[in-house]
Amino acid sequence: MKKYFYILTLFVLSISACKKDEPVGGTAVQDLSGEWWVQIDGTGDYYGISTYNTADNSPSQMWLNVTKFYGNADNTIFGKVNVNVDNKTFTGQNVVNKGTYAGGLTFTVTNGKVTPNGAFGPSSKAQTDAIALDVEFSDDPGTVYHLKGYHRTKFVDDDH
Numbered sequence: 001m002k003k004y005f006y007i008l009t010l011f012v013l014s015i016s017a018c019k020k021d022e023p024v025g026g027t028a029v030q031d032l033s034g035e036w037w038v039q040i041d042g043t044g045d046y047y048g049i050s051t052y053n054t055a056d057n058s059p060s061q062m063w064l065n066v067t068k069f070y071g072n073a074d075n076t077i078f079g080k081v082n083v084n085v086d087n088k089t090f091t092g093q094n095v096v097n098k099g100t101y102a103g104g105l106t107f108t109v110t111n112g113k114v115t116p117n118g119a120f121g122p123s124s125k126a127q128t129d130a131i132a133l134d135v136e137f138s139d140d141p142g143t144v145y146h147l148k149g150y151h152r153t154k155f156v157d158d159d160h
Contacts, residue, residue, distance in 0.1 A: 027052075027053040027057055028053060028057045028058060028059035028085065029051075029052075029053045029058075029059065029061075029062040029083055029085060030053070031085060031088060031114065031116070032051055032062055032083055032085065032088060032090060032114050033051050033052050033053060033062065034050065034051060034052075034129075034151050034152060035048060035049075035050050035151070035152040036048070036049050036050065036051070036131045036149050036150065036151055036152065037149045037150055037152060037158070037159070037160055038069065038131065038147040038148060038149030039147070039148060039149055040145055040146065040147060041146050041148065042148040042149075045160075046149070046160035047068050047069040047147075048068040048069070048152075048160070049064070049065060049066050049068065049069055049147070049149075050063075050064075050065045051063065051064055051065070051090075052065075054080060059083075059085055060082060060083060061080045061081065061082055061083060062080070062081060062083050062090065063078055063079070063080055063081075064078060064079060064080075064081045064090070064092070064095075064109065064112075065077070065078035065099075066078065066107070066135065067099060069145075069147070070107075070135075070137060071099065071101050074100065075099070075100055075101040075102070076099030076100045076101060077097050077099045077101050077105065077107070077137075078097070078098055078099050079092065079095035079096055079097055079098050079099075079106075079107065080092070080095065080098075081095060081109050081112065088113060088114040088115070088116070089112055089113050089114075090109065090112035090113075090114075090133070091109055091110055091111075091112055092107070092108065092109040093108055094106045094107075094108060094138075095107050095108065095109065103139060104138075105137060105138055105139055106137075106138040107135055107136065107137045107138065108135065108136045109133055109134070109135050110133070110134045110135075111132065111133060111134045112131075112132070112133040112134075113131070113132050113133070114129055114130070114131050115129060115130040115131075115132075116129050117129065118130030119149070119150035119151070120150070121150065121153040121155055121157075121158035122157075122158060123155065123157030123158050124153055124155035124157060124158050126153045126155060126158070128150050128151040128152075128153050129150065129151040130148070130149070130150055130151075131147075131148070131149055131150070131151065132146075132147065132148045132149075133147050134146050134147070135147060
């Protein structure tokens with residue numbers, strides 16, 4: 001009889017432990033987020049940048065990481081920029097670098113824009129989103145980098 005009681009108890013516990021998975025939702029800035037390949041003025045070498053949501057999932061700010069463009073693995077550069085999700089635009093004035101780049105670096109972002117389906121992967125020809133932004137760094141005042149590129153397609157031939 002004890003054997004049946006233990007089996008019944010285990011059965012009840014296993015059924016009560018089952019829960020339905022909650023549906024996975026997106027983030028507030030998902031239409032602006034991702035990994036991007038950009039070029040200066042749309043020509044020359046490609047550089048990787050990334051955009052992603054803040055920890056509080058703010059609909060008015062996102063992180064912009066330009067380490068692979070202006071820094072390196074030892075000197076990271078990223079900060080929060082302001083976004084308008086409806087217009088798919090982003091800007092930031094004297095954004096404080098939260099990375100490890102020395103010297104109190106700040107950067108300014110203007111004309112940031114994501115254009116849905118506005119680009120094609122260079123090798124795959126897969127349609128993807130386009131990105132454009134102008135960025136100026138405080139340790140190089142007066143030099144504005146005009147970056148243009150595309151959302152990473154994840155086709156190997158489109159990665160740089």
